[in-house]
Amino acid sequence: MLIYIAKRLLIALPTLLIVSMLVFGLQHLLPGDPVLAMAGEERDPETLARIRASLNLDQPIPIQYLRWLGGVVQGDFGTSLRTGEPVSALIAQKLPVTIQLAVMAMIFAALIGIPTGIIAAVNKGSAVDWAANLVALSGLSIPNFWLGIMLILLVSVNLGWLPASGYESPFVDPWRSLQTMIMPAFVLGTGLAATLMRHTRSAMLGVMSADYIRTARAKGLTRREVILKHGFRNALLPVITLTALLFGELLAGAVLTEQIFTIPGFGKLIVDAVFNRDYAVVQGVVLCTAVGFLLMNLIADVLSVLLNPRMRAAL
Amino acid sequence: MSAADTQLAPAAPRAKSRFWTKFRRNRAAMVGGVIVAFFAALAIAAPILPIDDPLATSWTAIRLAPSAEYPMGSDEIGRDILSRMIWGAQASLMAGVISVFIAVASGVPIGLIAGYFGGWTDTIISRFTDALLAMPFLIMAIALAAFLGPSLSNAMIAIGLSAMPIFIRLTRAQVMSVKTEDYVEGARAIGLGHMAIMRRYILPNIIPPIIVQATLTVATAIIAEASLSFLGLGQQAPAPSWGSMLNVAKNFLTQAPWMAWWPGAAIFLVVIGFNLIGDGLRDALDPREH
Amino acid sequence: MRRGGDMTQPILSLRGLTTAFKTEDGWKEVIRDITFDVQPGETVAIVGESGSGKSVTSLSIMGLLDSRARVSGQVLLDGRDLLALSEAEMRSVRGNEIAMIFQEPMTSLNPVFTVGRQIAELLIRHGKVARDQVRAEVLRLMDRVRIPNAAARMEEYPHQFSGGMRQRVMIAMALAARPRLLIADEPTTALDVTIQGQILDLIKEIQEEQGMAVLFITHDMGVVAEIADRTVVMYRGDHVETGATADLFTDARHPYTRALLAAVPRLGQMRGQDWPLRFPSVDMDSGVITPQPAVVDSVDRSATPVLSVKNLVTRFGSGSDLLGRPTGKVHAVEDVSFDLWQGETLSLVGESGCGKSTTGRSILRLVQPEAGEVRLDGFDVLTASGGDLRRMRRSGQMIFQDPFSSLNPRMTVGQTVIEPIVTHKLADRAGARVKAAELLRQVGLDGSMMDRYPHEFSGGQRQRIAIARVLGLNPKVIVADESVSALDVSIKAQVCNLLMGLQERLKIAYLFISHDMAVVERVSHRVAVMYLGEIVEIGPREAIFADPQHPYTRRLIEAVPIPDPARRGLRRGGEIDELKSPVRPLGFQPPQRQWREVSDRHFVMAS
Amino acid sequence: QEMRIGLQDDADILDPDQSRTFVGRIVYAGLCDKLVDLDGEANIIPMLATDWAYSDDGLELVMNLRDGVVFHDGTAFDAEAVVANITRSMTLEESRRKSELSSVASIAATGPMQVTFTLTAPDASLVAQLSDRAGMMISPTAAEEAGADFGQNPVCSGPFRFVERIQQDRIVLEKFEDYYDADRINIDRVTYLPIPDTTVRLANLRSGELDMIERLAAPDVASVSQDSGLTMQETVGLGYMAIYLNIGNGERSETPMGQDPRVRQAFSMAIDRDALNQVVFEGTAVAGNQPFPPTSPWFNTDLPVPARDVEGARALLAEAGIDRMPVEIQHANNPVVTQMMQVVQAMVAEAGFDVTLRATEFATLLSEQTAGNFQLSRSDWSGRPDPDGNLHQFVTCEGGINDPRYCNPEVDRLLNEARASTDTEVRKAAYDAAGVILNQDLPVIYLGHQTYIFALDDSVQGFQALPDGMIRLQDVTIAE
Numbered sequence A: 001m002l003i004y005i006a007k008r009l010l011i012a013l014p015t016l017l018i019v020s021m022l023v024f025g026l027q028h029l030l031p032g033d034p035v036l037a038m039a040g041e042e043r044d045p046e047t048l049a050r051i052r053a054s055l056n057l058d059q060p061i062p063i064q065y066l067r068w069l070g071g072v073v074q075g076d077f078g079t080s081l082r083t084g085e086p087v088s089a090l091i092a093q094k095l096p097v098t099i100q101l102a103v104m105a106m107i108f109a110a111l112i113g114i115p116t117g118i119i120a121a122v123n124k125g126s127a128v129d130w131a132a133n134l135v136a137l138s139g140l141s142i143p144n145f146w147l148g149i150m151l152i153l154l155v156s157v158n159l160g161w162l163p164a165s166g167y168e169s170p171f172v173d174p175w176r177s178l179q180t181m182i183m184p185a186f187v188l189g190t191g192l193a194a195t196l197m198r199h200t201r202s203a204m205l206g207v208m209s210a211d212y213i214r215t216a217r218a219k220g221l222t223r224r225e226v227i228l229k230h231g232f233r234n235a236l237l238p239v240i241t242l243t244a245l246l247f248g249e250l251l252a253g254a255v256l257t258e259q260i261f262t263i264p265g266f267g268k269l270i271v272d273a274v275f276n277r278d279y280a281v282v283q284g285v286v287l288c289t290a291v292g293f294l295l296m297n298l299i300a301d302v303l304s305v306l307l308n309p310r311m312r313a314a315l
Numbered sequence B: 001m002s003a004a005d006t007q008l009a010p011a012a013p014r015a016k017s018r019f020w021t022k023f024r025r026n027r028a029a030m031v032g033g034v035i036v037a038f039f040a041a042l043a044i045a046a047p048i049l050p051i052d053d054p055l056a057t058s059w060t061a062i063r064l065a066p067s068a069e070y071p072m073g074s075d076e077i078g079r080d081i082l083s084r085m086i087w088g089a090q091a092s093l094m095a096g097v098i099s100v101f102i103a104v105a106s107g108v109p110i111g112l113i114a115g116y117f118g119g120w121t122d123t124i125i126s127r128f129t130d131a132l133l134a135m136p137f138l139i140m141a142i143a144l145a146a147f148l149g150p151s152l153s154n155a156m157i158a159i160g161l162s163a164m165p166i167f168i169r170l171t172r173a174q175v176m177s178v179k180t181e182d183y184v185e186g187a188r189a190i191g192l193g194h195m196a197i198m199r200r201y202i203l204p205n206i207i208p209p210i211i212v213q214a215t216l217t218v219a220t221a222i223i224a225e226a227s228l229s230f231l232g233l234g235q236q237a238p239a240p241s242w243g244s245m246l247n248v249a250k251n252f253l254t255q256a257p258w259m260a261w262w263p264g265a266a267i268f269l270v271v272i273g274f275n276l277i278g279d280g281l282r283d284a285l286d287p288r289e290h
Numbered sequence C: 001m002r003r004g005g006d007m008t009q010p011i012l013s014l015r016g017l018t019t020a021f022k023t024e025d026g027w028k029e030v031i032r033d034i035t036f037d038v039q040p041g042e043t044v045a046i047v048g049e050s051g052s053g054k055s056v057t058s059l060s061i062m063g064l065l066d067s068r069a070r071v072s073g074q075v076l077l078d079g080r081d082l083l084a085l086s087e088a089e090m091r092s093v094r095g096n097e098i099a100m101i102f103q104e105p106m107t108s109l110n111p112v113f114t115v116g117r118q119i120a121e122l123l124i125r126h127g128k129v130a131r132d133q134v135r136a137e138v139l140r141l142m143d144r145v146r147i148p149n150a151a152a153r154m155e156e157y158p159h160q161f162s163g164g165m166r167q168r169v170m171i172a173m174a175l176a177a178r179p180r181l182l183i184a185d186e187p188t189t190a191l192d193v194t195i196q197g198q199i200l201d202l203i204k205e206i207q208e209e210q211g212m213a214v215l216f217i218t219h220d221m222g223v224v225a226e227i228a229d230r231t232v233v234m235y236r237g238d239h240v241e242t243g244a245t246a247d248l249f250t251d252a253r254h255p256y257t258r259a260l261l262a263a264v265p266r267l268g269q270m271r272g273q274d275w276p277l278r279f280p281s282v283d284m285d286s287g288v289i290t291p292q293p294a295v296v297d298s299v300d301r302s303a304t305p306v307l308s309v310k311n312l313v314t315r316f317g318s319g320s321d322l323l324g325r326p327t328g329k330v331h332a333v334e335d336v337s338f339d340l341w342q343g344e345t346l347s348l349v350g351e352s353g354c355g356k357s358t359t360g361r362s363i364l365r366l367v368q369p370e371a372g373e374v375r376l377d378g379f380d381v382l383t384a385s386g387g388d389l390r391r392m393r394r395s396g397q398m399i400f401q402d403p404f405s406s407l408n409p410r411m412t413v414g415q416t417v418i419e420p421i422v423t424h425k426l427a428d429r430a431g432a433r434v435k436a437a438e439l440l441r442q443v444g445l446d447g448s449m450m451d452r453y454p455h456e457f458s459g460g461q462r463q464r465i466a467i468a469r470v471l472g473l474n475p476k477v478i479v480a481d482e483s484v485s486a487l488d489v490s491i492k493a494q495v496c497n498l499l500m501g502l503q504e505r506l507k508i509a510y511l512f513i514s515h516d517m518a519v520v521e522r523v524s525h526r527v528a529v530m531y532l533g534e535i536v537e538i539g540p541r542e543a544i545f546a547d548p549q550h551p552y553t554r555r556l557i558e559a560v561p562i563p564d565p566a567r568r569g570l571r572r573g574g575e576i577d578e579l580k581s582p583v584r585p586l587g588f589q590p591p592q593r594q595w596r597e598v599s600d601r602h603f604v605m606a607s
Numbered sequence D: 001q002e003m004r005i006g007l008q009d010d011a012d013i014l015d016p017d018q019s020r021t022f023v024g025r026i027v028y029a030g031l032c033d034k035l036v037d038l039d040g041e042a043n044i045i046p047m048l049a050t051d052w053a054y055s056d057d058g059l060e061l062v063m064n065l066r067d068g069v070v071f072h073d074g075t076a077f078d079a080e081a082v083v084a085n086i087t088r089s090m091t092l093e094e095s096r097r098k099s100e101l102s103s104v105a106s107i108a109a110t111g112p113m114q115v116t117f118t119l120t121a122p123d124a125s126l127v128a129q130l131s132d133r134a135g136m137m138i139s140p141t142a143a144e145e146a147g148a149d150f151g152q153n154p155v156c157s158g159p160f161r162f163v164e165r166i167q168q169d170r171i172v173l174e175k176f177e178d179y180y181d182a183d184r185i186n187i188d189r190v191t192y193l194p195i196p197d198t199t200v201r202l203a204n205l206r207s208g209e210l211d212m213i214e215r216l217a218a219p220d221v222a223s224v225s226q227d228s229g230l231t232m233q234e235t236v237g238l239g240y241m242a243i244y245l246n247i248g249n250g251e252r253s254e255t256p257m258g259q260d261p262r263v264r265q266a267f268s269m270a271i272d273r274d275a276l277n278q279v280v281f282e283g284t285a286v287a288g289n290q291p292f293p294p295t296s297p298w299f300n301t302d303l304p305v306p307a308r309d310v311e312g313a314r315a316l317l318a319e320a321g322i323d324r325m326p327v328e329i330q331h332a333n334n335p336v337v338t339q340m341m342q343v344v345q346a347m348v349a350e351a352g353f354d355v356t357l358r359a360t361e362f363a364t365l366l367s368e369q370t371a372g373n374f375q376l377s378r379s380d381w382s383g384r385p386d387p388d389g390n391l392h393q394f395v396t397c398e399g400g401i402n403d404p405r406y407c408n409p410e411v412d413r414l415l416n417e418a419r420a421s422t423d424t425e426v427r428k429a430a431y432d433a434a435g436v437i438l439n440q441d442l443p444v445i446y447l448g449h450q451t452y453i454f455a456l457d458d459s460v461q462g463f464q465a466l467p468d469g470m471i472r473l474q475d476v477t478i479a480e
């Protein structure tokens, strides 16, 4: 097992290198001058040139990349052009927020998507199946901003139940943290639920016709036991892989939701950084989400291996 | 010859027509087909329908609620939402369908090659796919917006390319399981080339999950088009698309909620439509399903 | 107890059981008016060809059919009509009063739970023992079905068990609640002959011990003869005949039953027969048997062999370390050599996993062998490349074991048969179509079936389609990998006859891979016995069957069930063993082998 | 008492010498005092400097400083501190204040509480520059210690001191007890929260999460003014909304639009500035045609905001030999600007302009504009209290932000004259004259002037909106 994990980590390194090169290259090819973006309304050419030089932006891109890489290897991700903060500090600040949001959203998505997927599968073709599909697909096609703003207007403004926005760390005030996160996590979760539901459904459809399900029924087990224990346990594997993919997307993809609920996470950070051409931040955050993404995949694979005795034995 | 022969079903019609009969018999798929066809017809017929000019503005009709004159209301600069919905159908449907097509047409072959050949090819493709999956959509989109220039078709390329990695992964995983089937080995045994095996033996057998994913991606693509037009890549104002209408409506959710309803509802319907068609296709393409 | 027609109250009575499935064209009855009884402690076999409704009957009894099925009639268990029970009531019957074992041991166990847990589950569900006793009881059951080292193995997962062991687990599970009726739906079809023998022994033994009734479903008349007190014959959904097994074998009344019995190959029938012999043709409806001529001698041993294999070695990597390098090797084929002449059939026999398929695939270079030399119709197979390889593929062809997975489900039969012809430019498209129709006719199918998909054909028909496809290339050598194993007796006979006919006319050489000794005896000129990747004995068919030398060969022949009710109750004894593993550490040096010539061209491994 | 304020964006670095965002300045209004301040009419009033005077040749500016002021870290405020601050602004590598102070040759402490600026040339706008970031005083001790990292933990002398900042989440300040004007400060703690979505910002105010928000969206004005729990404050800003026309910046200026003033005039004429204001801003903005709003004393009343004249525009176009012509306008991709440009597009279409809109994100817009890769470019200026700041660098030949590359020696002469004089009459005359020329040449088409609209919970009292759009918390109270 440890060998397997080590092997996977080894494989992840080239991927990270590719990611960083891609991001670096693309960013620098983007139109829009970070120096101009940084200078704001100040546009004195001399100032611009000086800023450019001080940030090494006048050097050839490969050199800039190598410098940056050199820093990263030593744990230095550079500083934000915009606020002057070290990128590592920024990441340390946002990462927990993003993770909290992603985890909670994933929980919502799973709570909605997986049961509906199962129910739809065991009732394939019936009205229940239709209803479950409709609910899931509406989650997919209702825009997050709409749901978000409607929830704020309803729950916060009209009912006054939850704070409209803001963020509190769970370590400071767990209760308020939960309160501020519930709505955004729900909004994000509904979007993912559809994908999860559709794939759970098809995995379950495949599993429920397996021979061992018939065996389980022949043993006289209850429907519940047959579906959940024997069926779902087996359908879980593809669902886990998918969940990891979705989770990876969540790490960087929650921009709109973060914006609406003013949650200081990665999504907003990276969008602002891209718009401001804050290269170091973009680099750092993308690299970090890539690590997160690969880690999630690793965890998913490890989980699948653990859940799948056949693969477990192959290790 | 003997017993076994007589068990055969009555003469079967040709493959293609059978596909259609099966598809047509599937009620859900037909509902989906009708929905999509309806919107597609609207999109095509937009120029000849007796509706207002979707670009005509009226300073005296800013954000009017639905009424006889503006059946779906008017927008933030006094345009008729109904006619914008109809004209916008084209951009949105194209964004949904063509970008998914691009994603599938590029992702599936790459995944096929990775899964089929394995080894180093697979390693390299997989590493790149992971890297692409970890790349933020925004950066790719801005870069493409800059390099390709602003147009709807370039937006579709951008969306398509960003949806591609998922299809690579999905295809690869499927291929890995199908390629061990006897019939694939059989194809090799009769001396078929790799291309022919991939095209005729593997591809048709890995289609179902790809269809599921593709129909789900249609929704994301329609919505993504709007965020791209925002970056100067998609349908450019004032030309309408559902996504960009929704995007604008976001700023008037409390003042003019109907501005969000219509494009939202249309996207929802189209997504349902495509998913139903997808389910139907999957069943109809499978000769085993009855 | 063994007498049929006892006047005691039957444990199970079917009265007019009829099951219909909902299809596009309305309800379609697949079994009609099935009526028979099973007495306590009795073994009743249901026989019939594939698709005759055997499984549907058993599933109807258990109430395991899905909602698209409509079951009518009566299923009386001790006089209580199961069809009238609610689903909840039915659940306490299933596994408790009636237990069931299925055909596919490989897939019938849930791969993610330990076998111990899967047995325990049933005990807990039916409250058979106190919670704290469960473990002990599971152990006892596993011991009972003679799973070696049960205490350790109950924590293992199904995939760690061989097929035979899995079937034992299934039996343990079925016995757990001490049911009064066991339904076994083809429990041994997927297993090797040797393992099959062991499982049959086990069922007989337990039945005697627990006095349980068994409803045994099979299409193997040898098995029926060995196990059943009474036999029910089904034909296309109808129950055509019931009777004591012995009576049935000697004095079948229904033509179908007679046809079925006639079609069964019997080991030893070939004694004194020089050349392979066609199966008699049997008309299933009338039961009329027309003997077929023997195959004329088609072998010319003076010529150079069309296929010549020397010291073939094929190994697979197994396990992997940090850098993805394998940690061990599967020695699937070890130092295998043989020749095959034009018009000859060499059968390759041996238990599951011994390397038969790998040998066949290596010869056609569908896997890359590690060492050795293969000459096929003048091509040096292992070094050929590009065009040569493709031309070689015309001379050497393969027919696969599983007729269901060896045709692309999404290509019509026509496309499938035309494809190789077009690929090798033997004809243009139109010509290929004509040729394909002709080929289909040759294998006894109708050219008008070209636009149908494989799933619309029966297993035997599919196998014939696969053969037609291969024939399109005029191959010199065909590797037939278990090509008839999955087929019904009657269809099996047809396909074998077809192959023999083709050999006679076209001088095709077959490498016939099978574990069905009776068929092997019928079709081969020579036989090679494989064990753990090596050929342990090879020689003319008569020599191998009449005078087996290697202990493994003998065991193999003994294990074949003989369709003779007189042998009922026979126990083979023999140790219960799992397959030995061909996995070896890296760098393992296989021992040098010596062969001894017992008689003319009959070699046996000496050391 | 705690006050929570919703801002539209997150501030950038909190170092007055390095920062550049509008919301950053809002935070400084609580954090950092300046040498001088503005009043409601944009007049300059004393703050840390009590009075000031130019020498007769305009080459020296003497300022007397307020006594008894300390920085948040206890460092005393004196002439040396001012010298250190101005020197830092002029020399710090990362400083963005250099061009604002470009007329300063040197600064010296000419007394314990007096500094003297020596100028390279007369510059009437200098004092106005000191009413903003260039004039913000930070603790020299802290600045020395932190160097360019000062923004991580800013130390100034304003009414509130820095407590903490979480990027994109909040900036927290608390009352500075030793503030020289502490009596006017009634609030103990201020939290600034960036909430970009206007609907959400307002929802937060309504739900009581916030006490005040800045830049209320125009469409919300009606509902806020009807809401008895909320009050509103608005003021016309110092800046303008405009379209820049590429006149001499590379190839893309070589169109009739770039070469023929009549075409540009026609374009301007075809725009209905009042309607634009009504449609996009619900009448809350101010229509305009000059760099100063009509309410400004610098506004040239001889050039009133023109009414739309489609016929006139057509005639001018015809004169220029054009029937219809294609025009591409690039604009920032925010919803309000997009809406505005669509309205403009519809308006000028009637006169014969076929406008293609190209939305780009802001960073791209800026670099395209600088590079001359535009025909027309829509962009805003936040405005400066001195008229020079709204004009000089945009339209003089060497102007730093002269993206149209407009160059007219006469305009240069007039604007330099206005800059050099401290006499308001002289300056006004020069601006008026330049305005007439610019109105003919039209390198920039002014469309109007934003208003800053603040919405407040009605418990908040004493807040007054000033034209610079800042939030000054002096005298503000929150009723319990």
Ligand SMILES: Nc1ncnc2c1ncn2[C@@H]1O[C@H](COP(=O)(O)OP(=O)(O)OP(=O)(O)O)[C@@H](O)[C@H]1O
Binding pocket: C021, C022, C030, C048, C049, C050, C051, C052, C053, C054, C055, C056, C057, C068, C219
């Ligand atoms: N769920 C179902 N829906 C429709 N038809 C079915 C279904 N299950 C079985 N059948 C049909 O019922 C008939 C009898 O099938 P059954 O499985 O009982 O055959 P069998 O005698 O067990 O054959 P085999 O020896 O191949 O197992 C077949 O024609 C089959 O196609």
Ligand SMILES: Nc1ncnc2c1ncn2[C@@H]1O[C@H](COP(=O)(O)OP(=O)(O)OP(=O)(O)O)[C@@H](O)[C@H]1O
Binding pocket: C316, C317, C330, C331, C332, C350, C351, C352, C353, C354, C355, C356, C357, C358, C359, C515, C582
């Ligand atoms: N591609 C492969 N990779 C690794 N091991 C393999 C591979 N193919 C076969 N093996 C192993 O090689 C051995 C021989 O397999 P093979 O399929 O040749 O047996 P067989 O005699 O045909 O068995 P059966 O009767 O079950 O078909 C088995 O242990 C099998 O697990």
Ligand SMILES: [Mg+2]
Binding pocket: C054, C055, C056, C185
């Ligand atoms: Mg069956």
Ligand SMILES: [Mg+2]
Binding pocket: C356, C357, C358, C481, C482
């Ligand atoms: Mg095999």
